[in-house]
Amino acid sequence: MKIFTLVLVLKESGILLGLKKRGFGEGKWNGFGGKIESGESVIQAAIRELHEESGIMAQESNLTKCGIINMDFPTGEIPFKIHVFRCSEYKGEILETEEMKPQWFDVQHIPYDLMWSEARIWFPVFLSGTSFHASFSFNALGDIIKHTITQKP
Numbered sequence: 001m002k003i004f005t006l007v008l009v010l011k012e013s014g015i016l017l018g019l020k021k022r023g024f025g026e027g028k029w030n031g032f033g034g035k036i037e038s039g040e041s042v043i044q045a046a047i048r049e050l051h052e053e054s055g056i057m058a059q060e061s062n063l064t065k066c067g068i069i070n071m072d073f074p075t076g077e078i079p080f081k082i083h084v085f086r087c088s089e090y091k092g093e094i095l096e097t098e099e100m101k102p103q104w105f106d107v108q109h110i111p112y113d114l115m116w117s118e119a120r121i122w123f124p125v126f127l128s129g130t131s132f133h134a135s136f137s138f139n140a141l142g143d144i145i146k147h148t149i150t151q152k153p
């Protein structure tokens, strides 16, 4: 299984998303995250990826684990597990990097048409402040063929 982190910076004024400029997910808006490196905990990887992709620095105490997303694909493709964190406080300046272009969005205007297809299903739960556990199954065309989402108040 491939394990990823995903950090969403959420303030009263809006949500910070990043436009992926290269590689996997290029052209899509998403939170900030990536793979876990050898010797790192999940939260250490989340903090590192947030910094590498947006320029900002969070402490462990600034991140709240709020979701798990499992994804499985047609036979032969490795399934994903994504650990989702909310970040409400950080230090430093938001910077565009080689990999990501960060931008604030009003939570009423999330660019779902330019995000991974399953985001419109789990984002509203994330935005409601409820912890969740979601699973998505995709077909060979990348369409969602089955999903479940369990909320944990």
Ligand SMILES: COc1nc(N)nc2c1ncn2[C@H]1C[C@H](O)[C@@H](COP(=O)(O)OP(=O)(O)OP(=O)(O)O)O1
Binding pocket: 004, 005, 006, 007, 023, 024, 025, 030, 031, 032, 033, 034, 035, 036, 071, 082, 116, 118, 119
């Ligand atoms: C397939 O559906 C996905 N949906 C959502 N919402 N997010 C996804 C999906 N697939 C991947 N992601 C997220 C998980 C991570 O936060 C990033 C992928 O990170 P990347 O592959 O760029 O990992 P890095 O470690 O940064 O890789 P490089 O260092 O090789 O650039 O997207």
